[in-house]
Amino acid sequence: MEQPRQRAAANSNPLTTVAFLERAPTAYADCPSIVYKQTTYTWSQTHRRSLQVASSLSSIITRGHVVTVVAPNIPATYELHIAVPMCGAILNTINTRLDARTVSVLLCHSEPKLVFVDHQFSSLVLEAITLFPSNAKVPLLVPITDDEPSPSSTLGFIDTYENMVAAAHHHRKELSIATGIFINTLSSLLDWSVPHHPVFLWTLPMFHANGWSYTWGMATMGGTNVCLRNFNASIIYNLIKRHNVTHMCGAPVVLKMVVSNSPTNEHLEKPVQFLASGAPVPAPLLLQAESLGFRVSHGYGLTETAGFVMSCAWKPQWNTLAASERARLRARQGVRTIGLMQMDVVDPERGVSVKKDGLSLGEIVFKGGPMMLGYLKDPTAESSCMREDGWFYTGDIGVIHPDGYLEVKDRSKDVIISGGENISSTEVESVLYSNPAISEAAVVARPDEFWGETPCAFVCLKDELSETPTEEEIIEFCRTKLPHYMAPKTVVFKEELPKTSTGKVNKFMLRDIAKAI
Amino acid sequence: MEQPRQRAAANSNPLTTVAFLERAPTAYADCPSIVYKQTTYTWSQTHRRSLQVASSLSSIITRGHVVTVVAPNIPATYELHIAVPMCGAILNTINTRLDARTVSVLLCHSEPKLVFVDHQFSSLVLEAITLFPSNAKVPLLVPITDDEPSPSSTLGFIDTYENMVAAAHHHRKELSIATGIFINTLSSLLDWSVPHHPVFLWTLPMFHANGWSYTWGMATMGGTNVCLRNFNASIIYNLIKRHNVTHMCGAPVVLKMVVSNSPTNEHLEKPVQFLASGAPVPAPLLLQAESLGFRVSHGYGLTETAGFVMSCAWKPQWNTLAASERARLRARQGVRTIGLMQMDVVDPERGVSVKKDGLSLGEIVFKGGPMMLGYLKDPTAESSCMREDGWFYTGDIGVIHPDGYLEVKDRSKDVIISGGENISSTEVESVLYSNPAISEAAVVARPDEFWGETPCAFVCLKDELSETPTEEEIIEFCRTKLPHYMAPKTVVFKEELPKTSTGKVNKFMLRDIAKAI
Incomplete structure (x- = not known):
């Protein structure tokens, strides 16, 4: 009977997404990698630029350091998805829709050695840093000027991104090993049947789970990354x-x-x-x-x-x-x-x-x-x-x-428990959305002495309706389409619903309103 | 700085190709999995049949045992690619074109606990067993009768394959962990851009590297396996x-x-x-x-x-x-x-x-x-x-x-070294194939006192040629298309070239002939 094997050097190479990019300059050489405004890069160029950034980075950072990026879906953001793991560092992309206070908390927690800051967000990051506690260490900032002039304030800024691309040192190879994202990159490509040479429009922010791993996925399939700022x-x-x-x-x-x-x-x-x-x-x-x-x-x-x-x-x-x-x-x-x-x-x-x-x-x-x-x-x-x-x-x-x-x-926080029955707020919302008069809807729990909680609906009505429905009519509408207990007990009309910085309905705020009714 | 992490239970599940098949009855439920003659199975059925075989197997074998299959590309061969790894056992598929002597050597070396034998190859396997050394242990044989009557000789045969499918025990789950074939299954699917629901015709023998991992690949993408015996x-x-x-x-x-x-x-x-x-x-x-x-x-x-x-x-x-x-x-x-x-x-x-x-x-x-x-x-x-x-x-x-x-x-054995220069025999062969009079060609090294080795060509001419080329004409033809040193020094005309059991030109035999010229 065969005993379990030790793995040998030849079959135990770590799985790293950097391998996808290292393959691209051969497999996809002169094929377009990134188009952005009037610029088109090839996979050979994207590989070289990423390697040069990694080379510049490796004189400052080492394995286990955090490198933060605050930037939209521009070429630099894509290249840093390659260059940072090439140095064995941890890539930390920050949602650019957050406010300075939240960015400040994130930076203090992750303690990046470097922060790459796009010019569109330099005031956001600079403000975040002013909110640091006095004992917190301020990271080095690298401006990404893109096609804009250098930022007026250069407080705390070191070399620009493009200078880091231009400087050619010797890169100390020190790969991030990331089996999970390696597997998920392949899996996400297969599941969506992404063929060779796709043309991918970056409407999804790369800061959301690395663009659902399609950042690395495009290097895998030789895709064209169509970048855009807004x-x-x-x-x-x-x-x-x-x-x-x-x-x-x-x-x-x-x-x-x-x-x-x-x-x-x-x-x-x-x-x-x-x-x-x-x-x-x-x-x-x-x-x-x-x-x-x-x-x-x-x-x-x-x-x-x-x-x-x-x-x-x-x-x-x-x-x-x-x-x-x-x-x-x-x-x-x-x-x-x-x-x-x-x-x-x-x-x-x-x-x-x-x-x-x-x-x-x-x-x-x-x-x-x-x-x-x-x-x-x-x-x-x-x-x-x-x-x-x-x-x-x-x-x-x-x-x-x-x-x-x-x-x-x-x-889980959005479940409304009414009379011992679980009510899914999205289920009630989907019924409200099917009402032709309603443009937006959100349902939260409202405390109730008898039922424990009852569903409370917040709705926005469409413009230019010939007649506007009443609270009773909306509740009745829901009762025809839902079990009785799931229909809202309260309907609040709003001009618009409050949103979080990521554009989701702010249910915490709505719960507070519902509680106060 | 972040230190390397131990992996937790949630993120360190072993990568096994069995997972592809376990997903198939949900993702592809009633979609066809296998068509063979007049039979069509669905992915639910293939999953159930494989699980039942695994269940029957797990009362006989355990992790580390070898299970051999000698069968063409029929449903049972496909199912055993799932069932055997489901038991943590080692799948050993034998090339059905081999002779009894070679099969005997393979069986003695791998010491399978069980051998699944298709009726078309039962005499091959039985003959192979008669050639065992006296101290070798004879494996249990399981006939795959397919749509044929049971074999006349049942020497050493235990339960039939279909009986193992029919018997429903409780399967002790004991998966083969096979990161390499897991990765290569995904990689081979992506590289060939295999979409969901392909229809795959099994002209490639499954015994060749598990059908280049497309056995498991078809379960991954919900493909239809079109099986065939010959x-x-x-x-x-x-x-x-x-x-x-x-x-x-x-x-x-x-x-x-x-x-x-x-x-x-x-x-x-x-x-x-x-x-x-x-x-x-x-x-x-x-x-x-x-x-x-x-x-x-x-x-x-x-x-x-x-x-x-x-x-x-x-x-x-x-x-x-x-x-x-x-x-x-x-x-x-x-x-x-x-x-x-x-x-x-x-x-x-x-x-x-x-x-x-x-x-x-x-x-x-x-x-x-x-x-x-x-x-x-x-x-x-x-x-x-x-x-x-x-x-x-x-x-x-x-x-x-x-x-x-x-x-x-x-x-490496086919390199001809002539006068210190390496000559690739396939390169010379491809030139020979471009000659309109030649139907088949093989080039091997012929020992030479002066040059060390020279290329010796064996060629078959096409039927019904208006005129047949001479040895000199063929050498001259090669000289016009190759560096001088690479052109054959000898050309031997043959009715047909000797082949190995796998259909490749038997170059060992040709080298012997070349040496004897």
Whole structure:
């Protein structure tokens, strides 16, 4: 009988995403890697530029250091996704929509040695640094000037990014080993059937889970990264046409913005694959997007899972179903991608799997390679989600349908428990969205002496309605479409809903309002 | 500074190809998994059947046992690629073209606990067992009767395969952990751009490196495995038409057989992807195949690398080149696939990289995940190829072109060294093949007192030639197309060339003939 083997040097090379980029200058040499404004780089150039940045970095940082990037989806951000892991350092991309106070907290926690700052966000970062406690160490700042003149204030700034590209030292090779993102990069490419030489429009911020690992994915397949600093629908349609974009990603809100502002309402010349995540795509949006030539896929994951690890695997026999039924199936988060080893939905109290009946709510849990190694310097948060039973607890609530497909029902905090029954706020919201008078809706728990909690709806009405519905009419509308206990007991009309810095509805604020009613 | 992390249970699940199959009954449930003659299985059925076989197996075998399969590309062979790793056992598929003596040697060496034997090969295996040394342990035999009646001789046979499928025990879960083949399965799918729901025609024997990992690959993408027991061109064309085949693999000789016997010489209704490996596809065959609607890709690998790990990454700008130039580029083995971490060509004497000039010959070496763990019970062979410098030595000879693309020139034993110059026999052969009078050619070294060795060509002429070339004319033909020293000094005309049991030209035999001239 054969005994388990020790691995030998030849078969135990660490799996690193840097390997994808090292292969690109041969496999894709003169093929375009990045287009941005009037500049086009080739894969040979992107490889060389990244290597030169890594070389400059390696005289300042070493394995285990944190390097922060505060920048939009520009070439430098892409190159730093290669250069930082090439030095064995930890890449920390910060959401550029955050406020100075939050950025300050993040910088103090992660203690980066260097912060790369795009000129658009230099005042944000400089303000964040002024908020540091007096004993905190101020990081070195590297400005990314892009095509703008150098920033007026150079407080704390060292060499510019382009100077780091220009300086050619000898790079001390010191790779980040990242099995999880290696596996998830391959898995996300396969799951979305990304072919060789895709043209990827960067509407998804790279700071969101490294662009769901498609940063490295584009190096893997020799894709063209269409970078952009800011965007609106008109910019997106122009870039799609100009560069023959084949793939793009984003939250459903991005798809909605694109679809609602189609310049001609004409079908795209060539189909564009749109991978949506963050929330299910509502049925009307899905149908509208498909009629314009977008092919919508639906994935689900977290930053902690290196991007999406569940996806709504589409069965050919579903193509013949009615449009509304197809939309209902497509809205589910689906099955694990091939990089994820196990998924389950468990009763958070008892830790056992819920029934696969599409009704029993439980917490979504994962096992497998794409899970993060852990949170930086936060063992408490880490052990609360990576538990001793071997599962990663997502904090999200879902059901498993009889066919084994997962459907996310809520963030665990968004469950409303009324009379002992769990109510998913998103389920109530989706009914509200189906009301033709309502443009935006959010549902939160309102404390209730009798029921414990009741659903409280906040709605915005569409402009120019011939007649506006009353609170009673909206409640009645919900009662015709939901179990009685799930219909809102209260409806609050708002001009607009409060949002967080990442554009999500600020439910904490709405809960406070509901409590005070 | 962040210190290296221990991996936690949630992120360190072993990577096993069994996970692909466990996902399939959900992601691909009622989609066809296997079609064979009049039978169609779904992925739910294939999962259940494999699990039942694993269950039956787990009462007999355990982790580390060897299980041998001697069978053609039938459903049982596919299912055993799942069931055997599900038990933590080692799958050993034997080339069905071998003779009884060789099979006997293989069985004695690997000491399988069980041998699954298809009825077509039961006499082969039974004869092999009669050749065992008297002290060798005879394995248990499990007949696969397929749709044939039970074999007349049941010597040493235990339960049939279908009975093992029917028996439902409780399966002790004991997975084979196989990071290398996990990585190579994903890598091979991505490299060939295999989409969801491909229809894969099994012309490539599954016993060749597990069908280049596409056995597991089909479970990953929800493909349909079109199985077949034996085939010829007419069977292949019928199956392509009947099942809308999208993908198939094989050595160039298979492609040649298919292309030369196109029933109508008409273009295929839909293009079929053909992945060739084992040898480059000669230019005329490539052009002919493409004109019929085959899209030819070219990969290179070894059984030791779990399938192909190099492939001729195609650049869009090459599409505009002349056909002959495209064929020349396509014939190269190309760049590493994304699963392979490093590739090099080294001077075997000095161990340093050869020049990337397309001329300097050296041994092809690899590093990375897809490399085998080792040879079963053969530490000498293992250490001769998996060396302490961390490289796996392939024994194959190649050059690296200035663009970084590998071209395999020869098996190391096939290099002819004449006057201190290395001559690649395949290079001379490809010139011989370009002679319109020659149907088959092989070149070996002939000992020579002055030059050390000279190239000696063995050629078969085509039927019905208006005039047959002389030895001098063929040598002169080569001299016009090759450096003088590379042209054969001797040409031997043969009716047909001797072949090994796997259909390759038997060069050992030709060397003996050349020596005796």
